[in-house]
Amino acid sequence: MAENLIKPENLVYEKSKSMTERELHYCPGCGHGTAHRMLAEAIDDLDIQGETIGIAPVGCSVLAYYYFDVDMLEAAHGRAPAVATGIKRVLPEKYVFTYQGDGDLAAIGTAETIHACNRGENILIVFINNGIYGMTGGQMAPTTLENMKSTTSPRGRDIKTMGNPLKISELVAELPGTYYATRHSVHTPANARKTKRAFKKALEYQKENKGTCLVEVVSNCPSNWKMTPAESNKWMEENMFPFYPLGDIKTPK
Amino acid sequence: MAKKGDVVIQIEKCKGCELCIASCPQNVLAMSDKVNAKGFRYAVKVNSDCTGCANCAVVCPDAVITVYREK
Ligand SMILES: Cc1ncc(C[n+]2csc(CCOP(=O)(O)OP(=O)(O)O)c2C)c(N)n1
Ligand code: SF4
Ligand code: SF4
Ligand code: SF4
Numbered sequence: 427m428a429e430n431l432i433k434p435e436n437l438v439y440e441k442s443k444s445m446t447e448r449e450l451h452y453c454p455g456c457g458h459g460t461a462h463r464m465l466a467e468a469i470d471d472l473d474i475q476g477e478t479i480g481i482a483p484v485g486c487s488v489l490a491y492y493y494f495d496v497d498m499l500e501a502a503h504g505r506a507p508a509v510a511t512g513i514k515r516v517l518p519e520k521y522v523f524t525y526q527g528d529g530d531l532a533a534i535g536t537a538e539t540i541h542a543c544n545r546g547e548n549i550l551i552v553f554i555n556n557g558i559y560g561m562t563g564g565q566m567a568p569t570t571l572e573n574m575k576s577t578t579s580p581r582g583r584d585i586k587t588m589g590n591p592l593k594i595s596e597l598v599a600e601l602p603g604t605y606y607a608t609r610h611s612v613h614t615p616a617n618a619r620k621t622k623r624a625f626k627k628a629l630e631y632q633k634e635n636k637g638t639c640l641v642e643v644v645s646n647c648p649s650n651w652k653m654t655p656a657e658s659n660k661w662m663e664e665n666m667f668p669f670y671p672l673g674d675i676k677t678p679k
Numbered sequence: 680m681a682k683k684g685d686v687v688i689q690i691e692k693c694k695g696c697e698l699c700i701a702s703c704p705q706n707v708l709a710m711s712d713k714v715n716a717k718g719f720r721y722a723v724k725v726n727s728d729c730t731g732c733a734n735c736a737v738v739c740p741d742a743v744i745t746v747y748r749e750k
Contacts, residue, residue: 429749430685431683431684431685431731431747431748431749432685432687432747433747435750436685436731436747436748436749436750437745437746437747438684438731438733438746438747438748439733439736439737439744439745439746440736440745440746441742441745442742445742449692449741450740450741450742452740452741453694454694454695454696454719454740455694455696455697455698455740456740457740458740459739459740459741459742460737460738460739460740463740463742612738613698613738614702614738615702615733615734615737615738618737618738619737648696654697655696655697655698656697656698656701659698
């Protein structure tokens with residue numbers, strides 16, 4: 427008979443303390459859940475749960491305030507970096523993050539994203555790039571890849587008529603106020619652990635008041651990509667990563 | 680010899696995405712034939728080769744899995 431290992435002293439991994447008990451509403455296999463968990467674990471590791479304030483977006487993660495067990499605010503669509511700016515300036519000793527999808531951050535909120543980074547606001551911007559508007563049913567986003575199908579580009583994105591996909595992380599990395607910009611994924615254990623390390627780094631930089639940190643997570647949307655979770659992750663590796671390569675984009679000098 | 684581990688799967692929270700299965704180096708996990716109250720097939724243990732590496736729990740979007748490992 428194997429001995430029973432399931433006892434408190436043997437516990438090595440459980441749900442983050444910086445998350446509530448509430449069940450996530452995301453579709454099966456959606457990267458939003460894992461991205462939430464890695465950010466919450468970074469908050470646990472730094473022991474800053476009581477000093478962290480998050481701003482939720484409009485998009486599938488609109489209900490992020492139910493899931494993070496830290497003070498949370500909900501911003502109007504795309505305005506999270508502006509709200510985060512106000513909070514951080516009034517409460518500079520707090521750790522402030524936004525959590526935004528590509529429609530929120532790179533379409534309606536492009537101005538807020540660029541200007542917060544250009545001003546070098548001491549906030550962490552978490553950017554979930556799934557190349558599509560998930561919540562509203564899979565319309566084309568600025569980040570939609572060339573030839574990628576969406577409900578508003580049913581034959582695939584045609585660059586001539588629909589423009590180029592936008593690498594907004596590379597764009598804001600050019601701005602003097604951006605201190606750290608990096609791109610990750612959460613679809614494998616190793617990638618998810620790296621993402622958590624990037625979140626930790628970005629939150630630690632916030633203590634030094636060096637400028638804006640942006641952590642992009644290239645993610646999936648199995649429902650609107652119309653794939654199983656496993657297929658969507660494979661598609662992401664084959665199609666998203668070549669255009670949105672993983673790794674650091676701007677690191678502190 | 681590798682340390683022994685074990686996992687606890689909260690089957691009612693599972694959404695049957697199968698991402699944990701692909702991430703397990705020991706092939707400990709598989710999908711159930713039955714469904715939970717949400718209507719999803721859920722992850723189940725099919726052998727006792729777990730080493731407590733936590734890969735499955737790290738990739739689970741819904742924080743369904745808790746991991747134990749002998750000290
Ligand atoms: C002012 C305003 N315009 C448009 C919408 C409709 N809308 C809701 S979510 C969304 C985009 C969501 O996509 P994304 O930010 O990529 O997040 P995802 O759902 O993919 O996680 C849009 C356009 C809205 N709610 N408010
Ligand atoms: S619609 Fe897409 S992004 Fe939204 S929860 Fe479902 S899989 Fe995730
Ligand atoms: S802890 Fe590691 S070995 Fe055990 S079931 Fe999970 S992935 Fe497999
Ligand atoms: S990764 Fe989590 S939700 Fe998906 S099948 Fe495994 S236990 Fe269930």
